[in-house]
Amino acid sequence: MMKGKPLAKVALLAILVLLLGLKTEPQPVVDLVRQGDVYQSRKEYSAAIEAYRQAVALKPRSAVPFLRIGQVYLTQRRYESAGEAFGQAYELGAKEEALAGLGLVYAGLGDEERAINCWRQALSLDPGEAAVRYRLGRIYLEQGDFQAAQQEFEALIVQDEHNPAAHYQMGLLLAGHDPQQATVHLTKAAGDSQEYDCPVCSGWICNPAAGPPDLQCGGSKSYSFTDAEEMLAALEEVEREENQARAVALLGVAYLERGELSLAKRQLERAIQLNSDYAEAYAYLGHVQGQLGQYEAGWDNLVKAVTLEPDSVLAHYFLGVTYRSLGMWKEARMRFWRAVNLDPNNAALCVDLAQAYLEEPDYVAAEGWFRAAVQREPEDARFQVILAQFYVDRVYKVEEEGVPAALRAVELDAESAMAHDVLGWAYHLTGRWREARTHLQRALALDPDLARAHYHLGALYAARGDGEAARREYQRAIDLDSEGFYRRRAEKALEERY
Template identity: 35%
Template sequence: MKLTVLATALSTSVLLALCSASARISVPPLILLRQGQALQTAKEYSKALENYGQLADLRGDWSEPHTLMGEIYVQQGRWEEAYAEFSLAREIEPRDPRALYGLGQVAHYGGETGKAALLWTSALSLDPTDTQVRCSLARLYMETSRLDLAQQHLRRILLSEGQHQEAHYLLGLVAAADAPFSAVRHLQTAVQGEDQQLSSKARSILDLLAEDGTEESQAGPIGRLALASLEQGFPNLAVEWLQELLADEPGNQRAQAYLGYALLSSGQPVRALETLRAVTRSDPKDPLGHYFLGVVHRSQGYLPTALWDFKRSLRLDPANAATYAEMADTLRRMADYTAAEEWYRAACTVAPGEPGFWVLLAQFHVDVVPDEEKGLVAATKAVSLRPEDPVAQDLLGWALYLGGDLAGAKTALERAISLDAGFARGYYHLGVVSCELGDEDRATWAYRRAVDLDA
């Protein structure tokens, strides 16, 4: 059946190739451009690339098809191809701001933040109204702790687009530690925006600001905000906040432990180790210091040492399910699968109402050591606790497939992609199941979507 689907796809591609020769002559360039843009908006990237390729052949003097192809390659993580297309666009039109922005994206991905800043600044000089470029530049300045410059760009965005959701979210995040009232105003606006992911992030920061700040760990609101900024992709912001807190409270052990983790997340493992070793020397009974020390040691490949750290943390805080999961993950990396399973199950036992641990157990039984019965039990529990989680639905679908329930698998996988239209793994699994069911059209469509989203 899979060969039949492949043959159908190949014959379709041959037909498209034959038709494209006449299309290059008969289809006006602007129609090809608009069709490609519509396909790109729908994330049908393979078809969009075909249109843009035809357009580039028809109009070698246009930079736009190359820029648009580069944008798709960025979405797919095909960075070398993206660089090639943006470079071609710039050769055709040296002052194309979108090509400059794309080259900046490639540079930023490669860790060349200075080069990215220069390219994005050049793009803004050509088109000062481009809020996407300005927002990316603001994020870069936040990543590199140049908060004043970040705020300048974000406020500039709000001058022209007063309800710009991302600008409000980022301004709220930057102001959260030092100007909470201003932060709340921006975050409340961001919560009301259309992007649900940004809305959720803004809501999580608002919830932190609303807490009374009393907790046993004495991490304080700054510590919690720092962790939130880590989760939301701004480790340098977390480092800055925690260093400010420690300047006022040098004896705050919990903040010191958070700082160690933030330093690791910002690409400074040596400083992270030094910071966390100081924490555990100062207070050997602080479980968080040992926990983060285990995370750092594991990131550096010292797996037995990481296990020792996690065990020490557990002796001090046996109710922390996250530490059980870290033990399991470390043992999995050491290929000790029997012990890893025991620790994943222990995490679920300690925190049975937390869906994330059931997802980890399901992933272990579905992807690492396949066991359809155990995987199905764990995935079913995860879905019951969090029915709107596409990952849990996908795991349920794949566990059902492994157990031979194709109809049930298809239902769960259709649900997964309905919850997250950009979930490449879900489309791939749906393609496999649809193929087994004989639904060749659905299988071909699902495989194409999987390739579009994760080339």
């Protein structure tokens, strides 16, 4: 693959890749799959599934529609359904593509070893498949198997010396022990990423009609030009730090900020080896271990941080986060309370404390701390939206407090889709349907993919007796909600009403 390949040519090649599996299919099947691809590109996933299933009905022995169905379900994080579709595609002969998809399914379900096994099998069928090799390298890195990860990314660079994603990953891997070489890789990543449509597959694999880039080529854990630039800046900051332990810890925090937990853990452990009384490093390490599911070790390190520095806001906060992740809300609340007392002007800590009270549930205390967050940051729309959501989503004091809070949120940020959605829903709950419709439609104009706004608008239309419009909005909520909360509510509404 040559650097600087014209983007128009790359796009054409991507389309050819998309259509390759269709060249031997009957024209009606081709038409249905293409129709499904169009729906998928518009995130109309239910319609896409229906088109692909019609293609299956016309030619049950074709693997192509099953591969597309698997892609759609992956987009929605419906992993079991995706696995069934890819399994059928595998049985019908699309082994390489199905194995790549099954690897994504297992990775999504947290079964890393089975994901690795699928991707290794896929690479045995086609060693040049860059997307699969990239995914394999990423999962090794996340597991902390840095040598195996480096081998995969080096192989990608051998295939294409200008692969920016591979250079970025190499930069991450080398930053802790060979910053000079890391800088070389990150500089190449920053420069080369501007030459390509997609930093992983360079536009050869992913394209809008083929589904989201992260499902096509592994781009979900890729990077942007800005990421490479920011990592270079982090390395410069580390280089300027004279205290060796602090320099090592700074890089660990930079990894943590980018979600690179295994790399952060390694770096923070090194910082503690250099300074066994480094309370901040213990706090960060304990938090990282908690994020990795290593709760006992993480708890020990957080307690060590508090022992070394009893007034560490960071340590108390991270202990609260650990307790919260374990569902120990009383203990979490106590730690957040301590953190707020140590840092009384921190609005974000007030929100964490309020949310802990919500779990008891103690709405009075929660309300007080949500309001405290707004008082500390009165011009920050984010905290105003959170306050309004508390009233509206809990259907608590909606008329007297929820509507004014949502109005203030929109006043602070008129371009916030969430603010308009919350205000629209508050108006709906208080019987002001015209104002509700106006703000819900405005929310969707600002963010057409906001599933909760589609659900709320569907509920409004249903209440007004407009069944067709309600079904349309509920269906969009079902298509777009990858977390499942509004999807389930919309599905229930459709079952009960229509």
